[in-house]
Amino acid sequence: MRLTQITSAQLSEIARLVQEKEGLLKKVSEINRRLQYLPAEGRRRSRGGTTATRGRIPGKAGRHPGKLKAAVLDALEEAGSQGLSVKELSAKLGVKAxxxxxxxYTTGKKVANLVKGGDGRYIYTPAQMEKTDHDATSGT
Known part of the structure; x- marks a missing residue:
């Protein structure tokens, strides 16, 4: 069909169909946006091991690198030589076990002076300055 042969009725039908198509595309776009922010549970993982989309809503609080490490080590340091189990630590910090x-398993095994006792309790003893180093710096 040539443009010169299109009737006004056909042209108005084309215009109506284009408007309908644009409306549907807008709805599909909105649905995709809403799907993107659903929780990631049950979604298939991509090759890299991460989910294809994040389950986080933009503008909400993001990650805080090192926050968990600091909280865990502070709690274990407070517990002293008795240490804490993962269950106790979970309750104390409000973090899932x-x-x-x-x-x-990942970060904790890289931390110096953090050991797991035979009873499943983790014990953290921060590095203490050796007496010889302390004496040398204090001048005694």
Missing amino acids: NNLYSWF
Whole structure:
């Protein structure tokens, strides 16, 4: 069909269909945006091991690198030589136990002076200055 052969009725039908298509595309776009912010549970993971979209709403609080590490080490330091189990630590910090297990398996094993006792309790003793180093710096 040539443009010179289009009737006004056909032209108005084309215009109506284009408007309908644009409206539907707008609705699909809105649905995709809403789907993007649903929780990531149950979604398939991509090859890299992360979900294809984040389950976080923009503008909300994001990550705070090192916050969990600091909280865990402070709590363990307060507990002293008795240490804490993951369950106790979870209750104290308000963090899911599975997150703590993962943290101990990854980041925790890199922390010096953090040991797991035979009873499943984690003990953290921060590095103390050796007496010889202290004496040398204090001049005694």
